[in-house]
Amino acid sequence: MRYFHVDAFAQTPFTGNPAGVCPLDAFPPAGLMQQIAAENHLAETAFIVPRPETTAEYDIRWFTPTVEIDLCGHATLAAAHVLFTHLGFAEKQVTFHSQSGPLRVAREADGRLTLDFPSRPPQELAAHPTGLADGLRATPLHVLAARDLLVVFSTEADVLALRTDYARIAALEYVGVIATAPGSHGIDFVSRFFAPRVGVPEDPVTGSAHSTLIPYWARKLGKTELRARQISPRGGDLWCRLREGGRVDISGYAVTYAAGELRVGAELL
Template identity: 85%
Template structure:
């Protein structure tokens, strides 16, 4: 029997932001079992964390989509920190998660907003675009760049909203996902959508890890280090962003618990 939380991340009310499953563990589980749990949950990611011996504020953290283990996930990290602060009596104001992408710190501000300290992954311009990209996303972007994910840039929010991607063709591209982005308006610096059918997530509602590439891109383009972002998926979500020295970014947002209970594993 495992404790289990369903948390809507990058949201202040239920039914918005990105839902994540969170399983606090006392001891590690086999990877195959964590993958089965994530598949059963059928959320973009399920996070599993276990305390590090001899520490009170450090945990080992892993994330699983319904089909694979992923190397970096923002919303499920935010959700895991929310569970620690709100449900498990964690008394500090900062927690450190150790992951495939190195140490990830999450700080709690006085307002209740949680701030992720994540690696920056600046995308690099591609002079040759991946074969089939235009057919996969259903439009021709202004620019195409790449880090872990492809980054396709458009003129306007309306163009990003209008995208009707072919998920089978996106899954055939040699990248974890495709980020579509454009300038924002009304106080929002940039907007985005994120498609990752290759790892079992056709369209992700709000993607913290994508902002590891979006923040350095838009910070350079707009000439500012603090930005407001919005992911314009059907659920939608708001992110407060900062480019820091030393190859790091801050990604801030709120989280709300939708459900809490137990997993009965037999």
């Protein structure tokens, strides 16, 4: 099985968010894909299969080390990078069909890749979920919710200072917790993302979280073009746009760290 290790939302190795990408002719059993993702031990491994009678459309599935998930940005960016860079994909745009509907990735002139993703605006909660403040070891200014919880702080320093209790965060009934604050020096907002509930204690750069961050900050700042930075230890930069029709654009670079083969016995396929 061919395999690529790609650092997404990165221009140099050892930054951004590493993802595994397995291009296949057909999906193997889900249990095997889960075992591969657990063995890779990256935040996500993407599996892609070409759709018949088309050259520009693929099916995509994503697995963390513990579960299959419904939306992943950085591994989709990584999958598009593999197609464009290593597999001779000649079109300017690829469409991935997923549990979250069609997701398009376009190749820009400057080398960036742009994800066309659903917008998931958060709604403010009347009360903070039980255990949230203990899990964060901090009290946010605002708490909102979409698929993930969105917790808003005053400053970037507040977000950097978070030392979360992963067990308490995992007990919350949300996929993950996005911590965010205004940015500075040309960055509109910063974030971190914690998802121990699905096997990812802290994700380095989270494309899917920006489906919620972009509509929130676009409304807050009164602008549709935004620069973002995820301030995890690895870190990554994103170019963001809120579009009409309930969609967002999330752009970034990607770099291949490794390419090779997974030696999976034929009897498991």
